[in-house]
Every structure is written in structure tokens, then in C-alpha cells.
Amino acid sequence: MHQIQNTIVRVGGSAGTLLVIMNYTGDVLHFHLAAEKARLTGFDTSVLVVGDDVSVGRRKSGKVGRRGLAGTVLLEKILGALSQRDKMTLKELHKVGEDVANNLATVGAALDHVHIAGKPVTDVTDRTNQVEVGMGIHNEPGCYVVKPQPPISDLVDQMLDKLLDPNDGNRAYVAFSGDDTICLMVNNLGGVSNIEFSAVTKTVADRLGE
Amino acid sequence: MTSLDGKGFSITLLKATPAMLEALDAPATTPGWSITPRLPLDGTKQNNKTIDKDHHAEKSSAGTKSQLKGKRKTHVLSKSCPNT
DSSP states (O other): OHHHHHHHHHHOBTTBEEEEEESOHHHHHHHHHHHHHHHHTTOOEEEEEEOOBOSSHHHHHTTTOOOOOTHHHHHHHHHHHHHHHSOOOHHHHHHHHHHHHTTEEEEEEESSOOOOTTSOOOOOOOOTTOEEETOOTTSOOOSEEESSOOOHHHHHHHHHHHHHOTTOTTOOOSOOOTTOEEEEEEEEOBOSOHHHHHHHHHHHHHHHHO | OOOTTBOEEEEEEEEEOHHHHHHHTSOEEETTEEEOOBOOTTSOOBOOOOOBTTBBOOOOTTTTOOEEETTEEEEEEEEOOSOO
16 A cells, blocks of 8 residues: 555546556555545545456356456556546546446456466366366456367457347446447467467457357 | 456447547547558658557548448457556
């Protein structure tokens, strides 16, 4: 929390500071506490929590809400540009951020857990020949596992369904229609080779277009 | 947006307004995402994408290269951002 407060003091502007965070319990707690403390010492601070994940679904996510994923980056870029270009109050910027967040949908898939470099691996689960759709960025469970590992176009189709299907009562967080302009971002979670990631990106763009 | 050595990828869709798209294309020189308006040699103004070694930006803005498939216009960004 000290880190957050120190950052607010060092880089926060005169118009106030907006903390854009992803929806994870620890972050939500610490950033709200730090914002509260900052406000008490005269720094106008606001917190925007982003949750763009669609994989877990309403039933399972309940009050916790949607996890924050890569869509946060698009939101940060948009708000960064607007705050530089336009004269906006902190409140106005926060509202724009909410609007962007409500139009974001993200779904991930991973072959295995992530590992902290240098730390011995204690996880003994065999995840060969499978893909977990919706696996969290801190190794949280996703919505399901596909075994054996499917062809990439099948996997992408399943993921696009999670994003786009208007009849999925458990999801359908954003209503996309054929007339909408959509920004597509494909994100490498860190361990996919460049060549494979290029192939994934092409597949996604192709399947989305169909 | 990476997560350590995550062996996976994510797909993000943003239902975008023209204002959002314009903001996404705003010039920036951040390491993970740079967009530098460049003046081509013949003097015509063109807003271009910059290919960074850490990511591929498959979109550019005014002079927007977008994929028009069916009724949908899609701006495509593919990135591997060094920040978490």
C-alpha cells in the first residue's frame, strides 16, 4: 500500500489520480485503501476496477464479478490519450473508463500454469495434451478443459462463442451486433513463441471475420 | 499483457466508438505500444503504425487499415506487452 501511496504522491497530477486496476481481491482491497489514505492527505484519487473476463460466467462469479484481463490495456490507452488531449475532471475520466469497461470482453486459454522464474515447481498435475479455457492469470481455474488439445481453429471458435453468443444467459456481457465497429486484440500471455502467436492471431482474425 | 511465462493467449473484443478508436490511435512512445505519426518521403501526411520488436501492431489509424469482413469492421491489434 505504501508503494501505491508513494506513486500517487510522485506522479499524481493536479487534476487528481485515477487508479486503474484489474478485478482481483487483493488489488481491490489495497488500492481502495491507498486511495482513501491519499484522499485524506489531500490527493484527489479515484479507483476504476476493470473486469473484462467472460469465461467464468455470472453463476460462478457471483458477487466477486469478472476477472480483469488484457482488455484493461485498451482501456488504459484510451483513458491515457483522453486525459492528455482533453480537459477532463477525474470524475469525467472515471465515467468514460466505466463506459469502456462495459464494452470489453476477453477470454483466455492456456496449456499450463504460470511459473515464477527461479521458484521450484511443486505442481505435479499432468496437463499434457489439453487446453484450459478461461484459466486465470494467477492459475485460477477456468471454465473447462478440452482434452485432447483441439485444433487451433476449434479452440478459437469456442472462445469466440464465449465472447459473442447473445443466447448465453450465463455470459453475453457485451451485446455485439453486426453493425458495430470492433477492436480486436490478441494477447500473448508471455510464453507462446512468436511464430505460434502469429498463427494464432491470424486464425482469430479469420474466424472472427466469418 | 503477459502473466509470467503464460503458455496461452487471450482474445479481447472492444465494442468501439469512433472516439475510442481515435484515442487508441493517439501517438505514443511507450515501449510496449508505440504509434508514431510519420511523414512519408513524398510529403503526404499519413498516420502509420510502428512495429516494435516486442509486439506486432497490425492496425493503423487515419488511413485506417481495417478488415472489412461481412458487416463488421475490425481493427486488429496483436501484442505481447512486457508489462503485466
